[in-house]
Amino acid sequence: MRYLPKSPAERQEMLAAIGAKSIDELFESIPEKYRLRDALKLPGPFSEAEVISYFKERANENSLGYTSFLGAGVYQHLRSVITDTILLRGEFLTSYTPYQAEITQGTLQAIFEFQTLMCQLTGQEVANASMYDGATATTEAALMAERLTGRGRVLVARSVHPEYREVLQTYAKNSGLHVEEIGYTKTGAVDVVAVKNALKDDVAAVIVQSPNFFGVLETLPGIAEAAHARGALLVVAIAEGVSLGAVKPPAEADIVAMEAQSFGLPPSYGSREKFVRQMPGRLAGETTDTEGQRGFVLTLATREQHIRREKATSNICTNQALCALAATVHLALLGKEGLREMAEQ
Structure with missing residues (x-):
């Protein structure tokens, strides 16, 4: 129930409507000794997180309060x-692509800010805002590496999420990519010696996850060095975006594929700016209009399906702007220290 305070004039108007002269007159039927004259002895104000935690604890007293070990x-x-309050505003509540820049500056700026946050988190130079999930982002990263290198084989660690590997195999089955x-x-860490032995001149990319499926941090610098020595790219999958609040960003990676569901949105993925024309998904860019004012547009759209059709970088075309807005709001509220605290919980 919302708290709607009343002005003194409104209170007098309400009292007059019921024929009372004062608020005290409303409570004349209550004996004086039972009336509360002092302030309630309540604790100080709680933050939103503390309020939610408090009431969850109280609610769990009425149930068994099962602990979830779902994981994965x-x-x-x-x-x-x-x-959700911001997402439900009419200005934002749509999943459609903001093609008309002149009437969708708010949505385009939200996408641009999201991309900026993703780059800051992952240590990459450019990020998109339009993959489906961590599995498809990782698979699209593999296909991107194939296009960039002209090679047809990728190495993927078995310590990568099994569902990610399954989606990769499904894509590869019909695309000619060998996995x-x-x-x-x-x-629990990937066998680096086995990676080095498997690296040949036909390998487009090495795909690892860190923290991996077992929660182990991979030795990314060593893997990156081995991959780059044979002309291959390093793709790092991140199944839990919150982990970046506590661990070093995978700056050694050429492409990062991240599941950012914890921020209230589907994942996107980032890479080096020189690879941007082979990156699938929507990209919002910053520019200036004819009057010299800051503005935002969808940029490098010739990579996409609505223009290139079968020659596009990816068949994925659904826009995730609303979910990207959720992540932007969420991360802006958390800040750096808040994200670290969430990662350490």
Whole structure:
């Protein structure tokens, strides 16, 4: 129920409507000794996160309060109420692509800010805003590496999320891409020696996940060095975006594919700016209009399906602007310290 304060004039108007002269007159039937004259002894104000946590604890007293061990990329994180408040505004509530820049500056700027945040998180130079999930982002990264290098084989660590690998194999089955899986050691990390032995001149990319499916941080510098020595690219998949609040961004990667569901949106992925024309998905760019004012447009659109059709970089064409807005609002509210705190919970 919303709290709607009343002005003194409004209170007098309400009292007059019921024939009362004062608020005290409303409580004359209550004996004086039972009336509260002092302020309630309540604790100080709680933050939104503390209020939600408090009431969840109280609510769980009425149930068994099962603890979820689902894992595998599905985790419970705090999601601010204000995120939905902004998403439900009529100006934003659409999944359609903002092709007409002159009437969609707000949506385009939100996408641009989202891309900026993703670059800051991943350590990459450019990011898109339009993949379906972490699995398709990783697979599209593999196809992007194939186009960039002209090579037809990719190495993927078995420590990568099994569903990601399954989607990659499904794509590869009909695209001609050859996928070779590399095992992991007793520590749960990818077998770097096996990676080096499998690297040949026909390998387009090495795909690893960090933290991987077992929660192990991979030694990215060593893997990147080995891949680059044979002319291959390093693709790093991130199944839990919140982890970047606590671990170093994978700056060694040529392409990063991230599942950012924890921020209230589908994933996007980032890469080096020199690879941008082979990157699938929508890109919002910053520009200036004819009057010299800052503006935003969809840029490099000739890579996309609505223009290139079968020659596009990807068949994925659904726009995720509303979800990108959710992530932008969520991350803006958290800030750097808030994201770190969430990652450490």
